Amino acid sequence: MPSTRPAGLPGTIRHWIGGEATDSADGRTFDVSDPASNTVYAQASAGGPTDVDRAVAAAKATFPAWSGLSNRARATTLHHIADEVEACHEQLAQFESYDSGLPITQARGQARRAAENFRYFADVIVALGEEAFRQGEEQFSYVVRAPVGVAGLITPWNTPFMLESWKLAPALAAGCTLVLKPAEWTPLSAGLWPRILADAGLPAGVVNIVHGIGEEAGQALVDHPDVPLISFTGSTDTGRHIVRSSAQHLKSTSMELGGKSPAIVFADADLEAALDSVVFGVFSLNGERCTAGSRVLVEWPVYEEFTRRLAERAERVKVGPPSDPATEVGALVHPEHYARVLHYVETGIKEARLAAGGRRPDHLPEGNYLQPTVFADVSRDARIFQEEIFGPVVAIAPYDDEAQAVALANATQYGLAAYIWTSDLKRGHRIAHAVESGMVWINSHNVRDLRTPFGGVKSSGLGREGGAHSIDFYTESKIVHVALGEVHTPRFGAGDPA
Numbered sequence: 001m002p003s004t005r006p007a008g009l010p011g012t013i014r015h016w017i018g019g020e021a022t023d024s025a026d027g028r029t030f031d032v033s034d035p036a037s038n039t040v041y042a043q044a045s046a047g048g049p050t051d052v053d054r055a056v057a058a059a060k061a062t063f064p065a066w067s068g069l070s071n072r073a074r075a076t077t078l079h080h081i082a083d084e085v086e087a088c089h090e091q092l093a094q095f096e097s098y099d100s101g102l103p104i105t106q107a108r109g110q111a112r113r114a115a116e117n118f119r120y121f122a123d124v125i126v127a128l129g130e131e132a133f134r135q136g137e138e139q140f141s142y143v144v145r146a147p148v149g150v151a152g153l154i155t156p157w158n159t160p161f162m163l164e165s166w167k168l169a170p171a172l173a174a175g176c177t178l179v180l181k182p183a184e185w186t187p188l189s190a191g192l193w194p195r196i197l198a199d200a201g202l203p204a205g206v207v208n209i210v211h212g213i214g215e216e217a218g219q220a221l222v223d224h225p226d227v228p229l230i231s232f233t234g235s236t237d238t239g240r241h242i243v244r245s246s247a248q249h250l251k252s253t254s255m256e257l258g259g260k261s262p263a264i265v266f267a268d269a270d271l272e273a274a275l276d277s278v279v280f281g282v283f284s285l286n287g288e289r290c291t292a293g294s295r296v297l298v299e300w301p302v303y304e305e306f307t308r309r310l311a312e313r314a315e316r317v318k319v320g321p322p323s324d325p326a327t328e329v330g331a332l333v334h335p336e337h338y339a340r341v342l343h344y345v346e347t348g349i350k351e352a353r354l355a356a357g358g359r360r361p362d363h364l365p366e367g368n369y370l371q372p373t374v375f376a377d378v379s380r381d382a383r384i385f386q387e388e389i390f391g392p393v394v395a396i397a398p399y400d401d402e403a404q405a406v407a408l409a410n411a412t413q414y415g416l417a418a419y420i421w422t423s424d425l426k427r428g429h430r431i432a433h434a435v436e437s438g439m440v441w442i443n444s445h446n447v448r449d450l451r452t453p454f455g456g457v458k459s460s461g462l463g464r465e466g467g468a469h470s471i472d473f474y475t476e477s478k479i480v481h482v483a484l485g486e487v488h489t490p491r492f493g494a495g496d497p498a
């Protein structure tokens with residue numbers, strides 16, 4: 001059952017370089033398909049080094065003028081961009097849902113969040129002050145920020161438009177110009193940026209978009225000597241490769257990578273609230289989210305009850321066409337990814353007890369659909385416990401006490417997020433400090449304040465973005481020292497020549 005085809009779909013998705021839509025220099029394209037039926041509906045320009053070079057040149061040419069504007073002037077443009085995003089939010093949501101398989105109700109939420117990102121960073125850049133230091137009566141020192149230059153942004157295929165806005169907004173606010181390389185599986189909504197940005201009054205060449213395969217367009221952007229900064233969201237393996245490639249030019253990198261986040265449920269927790277959070281946290285966005293609580297660790301006294309109830313809820317989750325407002329889990333993004341997730345399901349059946357799902361829903365004979373899947377009694381050495389699946393699949397394991405809960409939570413290479421459910425707040429804080437992750441929620445699902453740092457530890461990434469941390473990343477800090485009085489420098493070589 002295919003999704004309803006939105007109105008206004010383009011037949012061709014082209015690059016946007018220097019304010020103009022353009023084909024690839026060599027004329028190459030690639031297919032773009034609908035994950036609900038895997039039918040090709042458009043062609044996208046396949047960029048390479050020549051296209052990236054043109055985009056970088058355009059960004060470099062506009063950098064002096066854009067970076068030279070006052071913070072207030074750039075903030076005004078960001079607010080105009082937010083207005084334009086909100087004005088086309090329904091078309092944006094339909095495009096996002098159709099292209100990525102995301103349920104339409106969740107796609108609408110992503111559109112709102114994208115506009116919020118621009119408004120937030122407009123406010124940040126106006127309010128942000130600098131540091132100053134006074135050393136008695138002798139010296140005064142102050143910090144000035146300068147935008148880094150041309151930023152290279154490489155974004156993923158899950159919630160693509162929102163995650164593009166997450167990088168675009170702080171880069172523009174900081175005064176950078178940029179080249180965006182959207183994910184090749186979901187280029188459709190990125191095709192709305194040219195109209196949005198132009199209508200908002202952003203000067204041509206400040207933002208440039210090059211579509212293409214990661215190994216070609218993405219690699220060319222990473223390798224370009226005039227791009228001093230790379231912000232990447234995606235898989236850990238790709239992130240490692242980008243860091244290695246960036247080392248040649250000593251580029252600044254921000255890597256938001258994979259996760260295998262634990263949700264730790266103690267016997268004294270509000271089990272109803274914990275269950276709602278776990279189900280939503282791992283099955284919303286089709287399970288294709290880096291912060292998904294895909295490992296559920298449950299204290300033994302409530303393990304059997306919680307596992308049974310989680311399995312029952314998973315079986316009742318409504319899987320359907322992304323365009324149906326009643327759908328809770330839509331189609332996985334691409335046949336290659338769907339096959340990868342199914343391979344993990346097959347692996348899990350050998351490693352653990354299948355408690356729910358693990359199959360294609362009977363009413364959806366085509367498309368990349370999977371009933372939310374629950375594996376119980378999962379050992380810490382199992383692949384489905386250790387490796388990121390990035391789909392609607394969850395592994396449950398029991399534990400005896402607090403120490404074992406922490407040990408299990410930390411028993412993977414990842415450290416992005418963690419969720420803790422307990423009525424003992426002292427214990428909640430202890431666990432939060434002991435768990436190796438960049439972000440922790442206690443008795444809460446994934447609700448994030450835009451002012452807070454976002455990122456992980458271990459194999460989940462490098463650096464932090466979010467709030468003022470994003471501005472730190474897109475700018476260089478310079479310290480200026482000024483003498484306030486007589487300078488008393490030791491006078492080497494000033495002695496009597498005799």
